[in-house]
Amino acid sequence: MTAFDTRLESAAAAVEAALERLLPTVAVVPETLAEAMRYATLGGGKRFRPFLAIESARLAGGDPEAAVAVGAAFECVHCYSLVHDDLPAMDDDDMRRGRPTVHKAFDEATAILAGDALLTFAFEILGDPAQVSDPSARAELALCLARAAGAGGMVGGQVLDLAAETADVPLGEADIRRLQAMKTGALIAAACEAGAILAGASADDRARLVRFGQIVGAAFQLADDLLDVTGDEAAVGKRIGKDADRGKATLVSIHGETWARTRLAELVAEASEILAPYGARAETLVAAARFVAERKA
Structure with missing residues (x-):
C-alpha cells in the first residue's frame, strides 16, 4: 500500500466510525427509517468527499480530526443523492456498491424518506x-454545503441530466461541462472548501482549494463516464453502459476514449499546478487527483 492508500483508508475508517456513532438509531427514530438510513450510508464507498475535507483541512493548517464530523455530513448528502438517483423516477438502478439499492432493499417510499432524512441530518451535524x-x-x-447540494449545484445538475435524456438534440460540450460541474463537481469542490473553512484559511488558500476541487470534480465525472464505457460491472458495483442505452451525450461519447485518457492526465497536471505553492504538503491531495483519474471502480 502507498502512503496515499493508507491515508485514504484511515480517513474512511474514521468517517465510518463517526457515521456509526452519529446516525440515529431505532431508539430515536422509526425503526425502518433508521435501518434504511444506515443501509444507505454504512459499510460501503471510499468516503472520498470526506477525505478531501480532511486533507484540505490538514493542508490549510487545521486539525484533520475536527474535519471528520464535517466529512460525515458531506457523506450523508452524497449518500442521500445516490439513494434518490437510483429511484425508478431517476436512473432506475437495482444495484449500488454491489448490493441492492435502497428502494429494492426496502421500498420506494422508504428510500425517498431515508434520502430526505440524510439530507437534513447533514445540517444537524x-x-x-x-x-x-x-x-x-x-x-x-x-x-x-447548501449551495453545493441545492438548486445551483447538485440538484440543479440532476435536473439538467434528466432533461438531457429526453432532449430532441444531444447536449453540446459546453452544456455537458455545466451539467457535470453542478451535479458532480459542486459537492467535491465544497468538500475541499469545507476543509479550508475549518482551518480558518486565508482567502487565497480557500480559493486554491476550491479550484483544486473543481478540477478533481471534472476528473471524477470524466473517469466515471469512461468507466460507463469500459468498466467491469462487478468491479464498479453498479450497472454500466447506461449513458449509451439512453442516448445521452458525454465528453467520452463526443471525443472518444483516447481523448478522455489524455484529458484526465491534463486535469491531474492542472490539479498539481494549483497546489504547487504548498510543495510536499500537497502530496496527498495531488495523489487524490491521480487516484480519481486512474480509478477502476
Missing part, C-alpha cells in the same frame, strides 16, 4: 456545537 465548536465556522459550512 454541521449545526451541532459538539461537532463544530466555532459558530462562525458552523454558519459558513452550512452555507457552503
Whole structure:
C-alpha cells in the first residue's frame, strides 16, 4: 500500500466510525427509517468527499480530526443523492456498491424518506456545537454545503441530466461541462472548501482549494463516464453502459476514449499546478487527483 492508500483508508475508517456513532438509531427514530438510513450510508464507498475535507483541512493548517464530523455530513448528502438517483423516477438502478439499492432493499417510499432524512441530518451535524465548536465556522459550512447540494449545484445538475435524456438534440460540450460541474463537481469542490473553512484559511488558500476541487470534480465525472464505457460491472458495483442505452451525450461519447485518457492526465497536471505553492504538503491531495483519474471502480 502507498502512503496515499493508507491515508485514504484511515480517513474512511474514521468517517465510518463517526457515521456509526452519529446516525440515529431505532431508539430515536422509526425503526425502518433508521435501518434504511444506515443501509444507505454504512459499510460501503471510499468516503472520498470526506477525505478531501480532511486533507484540505490538514493542508490549510487545521486539525484533520475536527474535519471528520464535517466529512460525515458531506457523506450523508452524497449518500442521500445516490439513494434518490437510483429511484425508478431517476436512473432506475437495482444495484449500488454491489448490493441492492435502497428502494429494492426496502421500498420506494422508504428510500425517498431515508434520502430526505440524510439530507437534513447533514445540517444537524454541521449545526451541532459538539461537532463544530466555532459558530462562525458552523454558519459558513452550512452555507457552503447548501449551495453545493441545492438548486445551483447538485440538484440543479440532476435536473439538467434528466432533461438531457429526453432532449430532441444531444447536449453540446459546453452544456455537458455545466451539467457535470453542478451535479458532480459542486459537492467535491465544497468538500475541499469545507476543509479550508475549518482551518480558518486565508482567502487565497480557500480559493486554491476550491479550484483544486473543481478540477478533481471534472476528473471524477470524466473517469466515471469512461468507466460507463469500459468498466467491469462487478468491479464498479453498479450497472454500466447506461449513458449509451439512453442516448445521452458525454465528453467520452463526443471525443472518444483516447481523448478522455489524455484529458484526465491534463486535469491531474492542472490539479498539481494549483497546489504547487504548498510543495510536499500537497502530496496527498495531488495523489487524490491521480487516484480519481486512474480509478477502476
